[in-house]
Amino acid sequence: MASIRKLPSGHYRVRWRDAAGNEQGATAPTKKAALAVKAQAELDAFQGVHRDHKAGRQAFGPYLEEVLDNATDLRPATLERYRIHAVRYVIPALGGTAIASIGPGELRRFYGKLSKSVGTATVEAVHRLVSRTLSQAVADRIIQTNPARYAKAPRATRKPPVTLEPREAIWLATVLENRELFNPKRYYGPGADKGWTKAYKDAQAQVDGWQNQERARYDALATDTQCLEFYMEHPSSNGGNLGIMVLIGMFAGLRFGEAAALRVSNIQLGDEPKITVNEAATEVRGVVTIGPPKTPGSRRSIQIPTTLGKILGKAYIGAASGSLLFTTSTGKPLSRTRFAARIWNPAVKVARIEHHPTFHDLRHSYAAWQIAQNAGTKELQELMGHTSIRTTMDVYGHLMKSVESQQRARMDAALG
Secondary structure (H helix, E strand, O other): OOEEEEOOOOOEEEEEEOOOOOEEEEEEOOHHHHHHHHHHHHHHHHHOOOOOHHHHHOEHHHHHHHHHHOOOOOOHHHHHHHHHHHHHHHHHHHOOOEHHHOOHHHHHHHHHHHOOOOOHHHHHHHHHHHHHHHHHHHHOOOOOOOHHHHOOOOOOOOOOOOOOOHHHHHHHHHHHHOHHHHOOOOOOOOOOOOOOOHHHHHHHHHHHHHHHHHHHHHHOOOOHHHHHHHHHHOOOOOOOOHHHHHHHHHHHOOOHHHHHOOEHHHEEOOOOOEEEEOOEEEEEOOEEEEEOOOOHHHOEEEEOOHHHHHHHHHHOOOOOOOOEOOEOOOOOEOOHHHHHHHHHHHHHHHHOOOOOOOOHHHHHHHHHHHHHOOOOHHHHHHHHOOOOHHHHHHHHHHHHHHHHHHHHHHHHHHOO
16 A cells, blocks of 8 residues: 655655555655555556656656657647757756656746746747656656646737738738739838939839829728729739738638648639638748648638639639649748748738738638628637637637627617
8 A cells, every 4th residue: 555644845755565566655746646646556556567766767858859759749840849949948957857856846946937038928838848748757657647737837828819801801912912013122122222213213103103092992992892803903913823822811711831732622613612621831940841731620611702712713724733822933832931021021011901910810800700790609610620619719709709799789779
């Protein structure tokens, strides 16, 4: 039988004899944790399971690297992010510490010190890495319990998502698709903000006047369908159909990686056009690869507006079914970082979109658009490709409550 003794520090010491008759011991931070250790020890003894108490003396750093080297359940981008966190933060602080010596107190002090130099989101990510590794140590019978369960890291506060109205996204798509026409070298050309000649200034003034005239005509449009038709009136000026990528983000809610991996075969045209998500692009150290989407729930089909279906049909008529919809000028998959720096951010400036949205904010805008059209929680989960409905509520619950409040106000007004 195992025994439990309370220590002066407030922790609990558990002692027992294993299946081989050797005396073993472990320290737990709470009585509940000690009882769990005691129960596990007695179960191990009953089942004849032997745990090597010396294994806990190995250093945490090499074990962490081994766990990451053999991880098969992580996406490449997540694995790379964990490796960076391990090298930058975890190994310098805990790498030489024996696994069995790591307790909740050490982890709390580590998180507290780390939070003074990095953001809360990074501390939370580091905690997930440490907890994952120590959980594996429990599974490998190196330690009895995971101390990270009793050392909670600060939770990052989720920023309210930026949402665009459909007409804002369509205007941004128009600017992006025709960026050379709307914006000759103002944001793209090197040294464009200095050394201008009078001829260049005059040419720029003409383009600015034309852009303001087109924007005034655009602002006078009454419906989103008319805005899409306006987009169709402005043929691509070497835009590589990237304006269509913005429209897909706004009217299908795809993540950047999902949009970057779309192929012609994923587009179904006709009376009920839809887009099917089967793959996603992942970038690791500047190298982009196409593979499975983020989660099994990410595989989905999304109906899109008929006008967007017409735009897609016109843009890709005769294209090979396996061709990617969006690529670089050399035909390679798009890089998220290079797309944001060289294409998206300049286009947002030219389009004069407030709050400087990211491409992912188009996904939030799609969710808000669906909620405004009375999409239910379960329907929204399926449209967004979330595995858990909790994720849907964590991200978009405030939008759904806002719409419900508006509906309640309208009902109250109708009832006097």
